[in-house]
Structures are given as structure tokens and as C-alpha cells.
Amino acid sequence: xxxxxxxxxxxxxxxxxxxxxxxxxxxxxxxxxxxxxxxxxxxxxxxxxxxxxxxxxxxxxxxxxxxxxxxxxxxxxxxxxxxxxxxxxxxxxxxxxxxxxxxxxxxxxxxxxxxxxxxxxxxxxxxxxxxxxxxxxxxxxxxxxxxxxxxxxxxxxxx
Numbered sequence: 001x002x003x004x005x006x007x008x009x010x011x012x013x014x015x016x017x018x019x020x021x022x023x024x025x026x027x028x029x030x031x032x033x034x035x036x037x038x039x040x041x042x043x044x045x046x047x048x049x050x051x052x053x054x055x056x057x058x059x060x061x062x063x064x065x066x067x068x069x070x071x072x073x074x075x076x077x078x079x080x081x082x083x084x085x086x087x088x089x090x091x092x093x094x095x096x097x098x099x100x101x102x103x104x105x106x107x108x109x110x111x112x113x114x115x116x117x118x119x120x121x122x123x124x125x126x127x128x129x130x131x132x133x134x135x136x137x138x139x140x141x142x143x144x145x146x147x148x149x150x151x152x153x154x155x156x157x158x159x
């Protein structure tokens with residue numbers, strides 16, 4: 001992509017990013033030449049907002065954490081249930097990247113047309129809350145699983 005990519009984004013997209021930066025204490029937040037805004041949330045979390053000019057939206061994503069090498073079935077079940085109808089993810093989607101071991105990624109789409117700055121900020125704050133909540137699931141100690149729910153008993157393996 002060229003340096004002009006960010007310039008192709010409409011004024012409203014730039015205004016949304018600027019307002020978000022102001023609200024989170026990052027006044028210099030802006031789209032780079034690739035149409036990406038990068039926001040460190042902590043030493044652990046980084047929010048990426050990628051402008052998609054053609055679809056008139058941002059794709060927001062953050063790495064939640066690395067999935068355990070042998071995740072418990074209860075964790076996998078919890079992640080899938082959270083994704084069901086996006087109820088526990090606030091509309092965002094959980095997925096795995098192609099790293100080994102895989103990382104859990106939270107992603108959402110924010111359409112620019114008619115999106116008020118305060119609504120965008122609220123949606124991003126909700127995304128950040130979901131990010132922290134989902135991370136807590138990865139940090140929970142592995143519980144003894146019900147043998148009926150074991151991956152082997154179900155005939156499945158992530159290996």
C-alpha cells in the first residue's frame with residue numbers, strides 16, 4: 001500500500017481515530033500510511049485498528065494471549081460458547097491465528113457511516129473490557145476435566 005492509503009480514508013474515519021486517542025490519553029493516535037492505528041493498552045495488550053476504505057470500516061483486533069499447548073476442553077468450550085451469537089464477546093469474534101502454539105485473537109468491525117465519535121469510543125471501551133475478561137479465562141488454572149468431556153473421549157485432538 002502506498003503512503004496515500006491513509007489519505008484515502010474519509011475525514012470521519014480520521015476524526016474517529018483522533019477522538020479515540022484523545023479519550024484514551026493518546027492524543028497523537030492517527031492512521032499511518034498503511035491505514036493502521038496502533039494503540040498500546042498495557043504492556044500486555046495492543047489494539048490494532050485497520051482502515052478498510054473499500055468497506056468503509058475499521059477492523060479492530062488484539063491478541064488475547066497464547067492458547068495452552070494442550071488446552072482443557074472446558075476452556076475450548078467456554079471460548080466457543082462466548083463466540084455463540086457474540087453474546088459474551090460484545091459482538092466481537094474470537095479466532096486462532098496460525099502461530100504455534102496458536103494465539104487467541106479478538107476482532108470486531110466498526111462501520112464509519114453514521115458512527116458517532118462517542119459511540120465509537122464506547123464500542124472500543126467495550127472491546128477492551130471483553131479483551132481483559134477473555135484473557136482471564138486463559139489465566140485460570142486448568143481444572144480436572146470430566147472424562148466424558150475429554151478430547152480423547154470425544155475422538156478429537158488439537159495436535
